[in-house]
Amino acid sequence: GLFVWRLRNTGIRQTPYRFAHLYHIANDRLITFQYFNFLKRMYVTQYNKDLSQRAKPKSDSIVSPFYELQQLDREKKVVHKISPISPVHQSWSETSSRNELREMKSAAETEDSVIPVGAESKEDRQWKEMKLRLDDLPGVLARLSKIKLTALVVSTASAGFAMAPVPFEFTCFLLASLGTGLASCAANSINQFFEVPFDSNMNRTKNRPLVRGQISPLLAVCFAACCGVPGIALLTLGVNPLTGALGAFNIFLYTCCYTPLKRMSIANTWVGAVVGAIPPIMGWTAATGSLDAGALLLGGILYSWQFPHFNALSWGLREDYSRGGYCMMSVTHPELCRRVALRHCLALIGLSTVAPVLDITTWTFPIISLPINLYISYLGFRFYRDADRSSSRKLFFCSLWHLPMLLLVMFTCKKSVLEKEDKGDLPGRSCERAMEIRLP
């Protein structure tokens, strides 16, 4: 599974009552940069485990993971609605949040400020009407579907598509990305639907839409169906049945296997790693129409990457897991946790070496990727030996840039399709076939 350290920034508050929606977007960007600055100083408490991995778009680098889920839940709109009832109320919350903004800003600037676990704004402590407002809906649905994570899933699928040894077809690429994105939204929504009371009890997840009553469970399920069914249909009919089947299987694996398993056995981590490995395989099968060794290799790389990433992250969250009743290796089998992380760091080296053997990349790939793979393995070894917070954090942060860099290097070292054509072993084009069947 994918874990993202989310910076708990209770400090930055805005008062965009009237321009709520526009402000949301502006806020996000403002906050992400400030997060980056506070990165070293603030106590990283939140994480987000999810469907995929961290193929971060290069521009975002460290910033995007920390962004998610803030207390961006400015209930300004709600305050706006409450105002007709009690104007005094509104002015109070306005001033209170402005004061909070000031005091939080100063608090945030102190070194090593440990954020109290339950820090909430005064707005959070108000009673809110459980009525769905249409202008809130896009934001709520975005959070419900973990849109940022979905974006990362889609980018890993695109990586799979790009690495496939076939000429690039743009429509196929679009359809595959869209279908994967919809499937991911559906899976994430169902996951949140299942986990409401547990999410309420964990710091990182307690601001999710279902936990806060911003959307009803029925609507969440309907949304999931409205994303999942068209998504899978799009993949099956518009791309190819294999990709559709993989998508459906991944949704099933995530919602019906991984989510309940989290509370029953540590095997959930392995299942979650498979869930994360499937999107690039889907990208590959979307392009080629078949499950080649290359697809499995790419999936394997992502599978192995999950372990250092997640295990390092979960090391700092043992208290929340223990109280929440989640069975994670970091709590129950700490030595195994570290061993597995190290094992898979080393596996990444091995897998990178196999890539040219399978004709996916040239031999420059294992050579160029060796330094970064060695570095993450070194950090993995340090984590294994030291087993402390600092080594786990180093490993985690390394995993965040390691994956996009590895994928990028892989792409630049991709074996040219022209060479393959000369050799006469170009795999069939799946999308075209699908289209031929539909078009008269």
Added chain:
Amino acid sequence: PPAHSRSDWIGPPDKHSNLRPVIFYAPPEESALERRLREARQEAQASNQRFWARHNRAFRQEKEEFIYSRLKAKGLEMRDESGQKATLNAEEMADFYKDFLSKNFKKHLQYNRDWYKHNFRITFLMGQVALVRALRWLRRRKKNVEQ
């Protein structure tokens, strides 16, 4: 929540259970189905609240006891010279977390089963209520069009 409001209201997280309490609105023309839904939600809420309040309280208590016993074993006091509360580092606490998790494993399994049952039942009832309301609305619109 204001007295004239016709919707449910959700409050801030409870101190013990971290769950947000909901005050349900029972309209005077509530149908039997809607009443069943409301009661199911109330029951689930109460059951969740009971479980988590007790569970979190037990966690806090056992954590204190653990810290106390460990500090004693090390020969330290609960508060050091400056009056700060002495804490154990993460590695020492790890034993406690592991222990707590395994002790409560069966409890969690049972709770999971109950929670999933509640969740599905409530969502299904919500679906039924929504369907009935939609049909009623359609019927009313047809009547208006005919008139």
